[in-house]
Amino acid sequence: MMTGYQMNNQKxxxxxxxxxxxxxxxxxxxxxxxxxxxQKYDYVMKVNNSALAVVDSNLVVSLKFTAIQxxxxxxxxxxxxxxxxxTSLRSKSLPLIFLNSRNQQIYFDRNLRPKYPDALVLRxxxxxxxxxxxxRTTKFEPWMENAVLKLKRLSCACDKQKVRGEEIVAGFAPxxxxxxxxxxxxxxxxxxxxxxVKVREEKGSAYLCFVVNKWDILPDYMTNPEELQKIHNSVxxxxxxxxxxxxxxxxxxxxxxxxxxxHNMMLSENRTEALRxxxxxSGIAKGIRMEAxxxxxxxxxxxxxxxxxxxxxxxxxxxxxxxxxxxxxxxxAQMRRDASAGYRYYxxxxxxxxxxxxxxxxxxxxxxxxEESEVVFETRPINLNLNxxxxxxxxxxxxxxxxxxxxxxxxxxxxxxSYINLTMAYLSIQxxxxxxxxxxxxxxxxxxxxxxxxxxxxxxxxxxxxxxxLVEQAAQQGVPEATEQLAEFKKLQEYKQKTNK
Numbered sequence: 265m266m267t268g269y270q271m272n273n274q275k276x277x278x279x280x281x282x283x284x285x286x287x288x289x290x291x292x293x294x295x296x297x298x299x300x301x302x303q304k305y306d307y308v309m310k311v312n313n314s315a316l317a318v319v320d321s322n323l324v325v326s327l328k329f330t331a332i333q334x335x336x337x338x339x340x341x342x343x344x345x346x347x348x349x350x351t352s353l354r355s356k357s358l359p360l361i362f363l364n365s366r367n368q369q370i371y372f373d374r375n376l377r378p379k380y381p382d383a384l385v386l387r388x389x390x391x392x393x394x395x396x397x398x399x400r401t402t403k404f405e406p407w408m409e410n411a412v413l414k415l416k417r418l419s420c421a422c423d424k425q426k427v428r429g430e431e432i433v434a435g436f437a438p439x440x441x442x443x444x445x446x447x448x449x450x451x452x453x454x455x456x457x458x459x460x461v462k463v464r465e466e467k468g469s470a471y472l473c474f475v476v477n478k479w480d481i482l483p484d485y486m487t488n489p490e491e492l493q494k495i496h497n498s499v500x501x502x503x504x505x506x507x508x509x510x511x512x513x514x515x516x517x518x519x520x521x522x523x524x525x526x527h528n529m530m531l532s533e534n535r536t537e538a539l540r541x542x543x544x545x546s547g548i549a550k551g552i553r554m555e556a557x558x559x560x561x562x563x564x565x566x567x568x569x570x571x572x573x574x575x576x577x578x579x580x581x582x583x584x585x586x587x588x589x590x591x592x593x594x595x596x597a598q599m600r601r602d603a604s605a606g607y608r609y610y611x612x613x614x615x616x617x618x619x620x621x622x623x624x625x626x627x628x629x630x631x632x633x634x635e636e637s638e639v640v641f642e643t644r645p646i647n648l649n650l651n652x653x654x655x656x657x658x659x660x661x662x663x664x665x666x667x668x669x670x671x672x673x674x675x676x677x678x679x680x681x682s683y684i685n686l687t688m689a690y691l692s693i694q695x696x697x698x699x700x701x702x703x704x705x706x707x708x709x710x711x712x713x714x715x716x717x718x719x720x721x722x723x724x725x726x727x728x729x730x731x732x733x734l735v736e737q738a739a740q741q742g743v744p745e746a747t748e749q750l751a752e753f754k755k756l757q758e759y760k761q762k763t764n765k
Contacts, residue, residue: 308333314434316347316413323347323404325358325413327433331386331394335365340372341388342425344416345398347408354407358400363388368420410436444759446752448720449745450693451713455650455683462629462649464508468498470621472539479534481542496548499625507640507647508627512553515540516622518562520615525561525592533558539621552625561592562618569614576610578603634659641670645677650684664694682709689717698724712741719749728757 310330317324325345335341341363348355359382364372369387377385388394413434418425473486482488502510517536519528540556543549567586570579581603585595599607629647632640637656640647648656653674660666668691675684685707692701701721708714719734732753739746 311433314413316411316434316436318404319401321404322401323408325398325400325402325434327396327398327413329396331363331388331396334390335363335368335388337365337367340364340368340420342418342420344418345400346414346416346430347402347411348414349407349411351410352407356402356405356408358402359383361396361398362386363394363396366390412436441759441763444755446723446756447748448693448723448752449716449749450690450720451716451743451745452687452690453683453711453713454654458649458651462631462647463511464627464629464646466498466502466625466627468494468623470495470623471617471619472535472621474531474535474619477531479531479538481538483542492548495543495623498623499543499549499552502625502627505644505647507632507644508629510552510625510627512555512626513543513549514624514626515543515554515556517556517558518565518618518620518622519558519560520618521561521563521566521592521596522611522615523596529558529560531558532560536621562620563592563595565618565620566610566614569610569617573614576606578606582606582610641673645673650674650678650681667691668695680707682707686711686713686717689714689721693717693720693724696724712738712743715741716743716746716749723753728753728760732757 309332312328312330313326314328315324315326317326325347327345331341343361343363345358345361346355347358360380362372362380362383362385364385364387366387366389369385372385384396384398386394386396412432414430414432416430417428419428420426470491471487472481472491473488474480475482475485483492499513502508515536517532517539519532519535521528536556536558540554544552544554563586567583570576570583570586573579576582582599585598585602588595590598632648632652634652634655637648637652638659641653641656645653653670657667657670657674660670671684671687671691675681675688678684685704689701689704689708692698692704698721701717701724705714705717705721715734716738719731719738722728722734723731732750735746735749735753739750
């Protein structure tokens with residue numbers, strides 16, 4: 265790709281559309297003091313285009329012109345292109361251009377060709393305009409950055425040359441002013457101090473197997489060893505944490521919808537109570553206050569499964585019936601009648617999953633210092649509140665990646681928290697990820713800091729006017745960073761107005 269700047273000598277001059285160069289003296293101007301004598305031009309030609317450009321590490325010189333005036337039989341017109349820095353006067357000569365008459369062309373071929381192997385040599389026929397296209401490259405050197413293309417004018421008869429003047433025909437166009445770099449100042453808020461007791465929960469679901477219409481807990485029956493171990497593991501996670509105190513354990517049992525509602529309610533209550541007694545008797549939940557309740561038929565789980573499994577036969581009918589306000593026994597009867605294939609499929613494949621026991625171990629957590637929080641954050645981050653997480657992140661304020669990792673993990677713990685999402689938007693703007701910033705701001709409660717960051721998102725999406733409007737609003741609402749941000753935006757706005765961009 266071509267870089268650099270070009271200055272084109274083209275049609276459009278207000279005084280003349282022809283640019284006349286005085287290149288070779290066929291007849292010298294009048295002697296000094298004879299100012300009233302009409303001047304004769306050395307040679308007439310039309311410059312169509314002239315340019316300098318930098319391509320990779322080379323300087324490219326392009327010159328296109330039309331030779332108009334005829335050349336006497338014994339003459340040559342010679343143009344000597346030269347790259348010159350008019351300040352340091354450093355220069356570099358380029359291959360010559362020879363415009364020969366018929367006789368001089370013969371002389372050049374016989375006597376001068378070896379001397380000028382790189383020259384552009386052309387014969388100018390009498391009465392015919394000659395279009396000349398001169399293109400040469402030379403290694404670009406730093407001093408050439410402000411150089412111009414100059415043409416020396418020489419006259420030649422045989423091999424005798426005489427300098428007749430020079431003229432600048434091309435140069436680099438003035439460099440465009442670069443757009444100012446705009447700094448962004450996203451903001452976030454620290455959550456307020458939180459001295460409340462930290463209440464946490466460890467939850468799970470177990471799918472115990474029972475003999476038909478029975479509720480006795482059989483530890484070795486079918487998959488019960490694995491399901492009971494799940495409950496044991498969940499309780500131990502909390503019991504073995506010295507930083508917490510278990511307050512209670514809640515057990516809720518569900519039956520599947522087949523059969524009568526009254527019978528299923530009795531089964532869920534008896535089976536849940538049997539599990540409570542087993543957990544206390546076996547030592548799994550020894551010393552823990554327990555609350556057990558049967559919830560009857562698991563219609564919520566039934567609907568959830570239907571929504572997830574779009575391939576169920578008669579799915580829409582089953583969903584409509586399940587969500588209706590009729591009684592549970594009437595629902596089952598309608599399903600058997602109106603969507604029998606889907607009901608049978610669920611009876612065999614899904615209903616066993618609905619016979620579950622949901623359990624929750626509730627506990628409280630003590631406060632932590634920053635040093636303690638660092639350990640807990642790696643092992644049980646849920647035991648930290650937002651204040652403790654932000655204090656830990658503040659320890660790594662100078663380590664952007666570490667800070668981001670902490671806040672990102674906090675976001676996964678509290679994905680809908682307004683403070684965490686505002687901070688995630690702040691970090692996304694810093695990282696230049698506009699889509700993520702916009703998504704996080706959608707979860708932030710209205711506040712001046714949200715308005716400020718929305719202004720930065722508008723700028724990142726190319727809407728400078730909207731960005732200024734929002735940041736001005738944030739400034740009026742007391743966001744200190746908004747003043748600096750407005751100065752950055754105004755600087756860019758002035759540049760756009762000046763350059764019409």
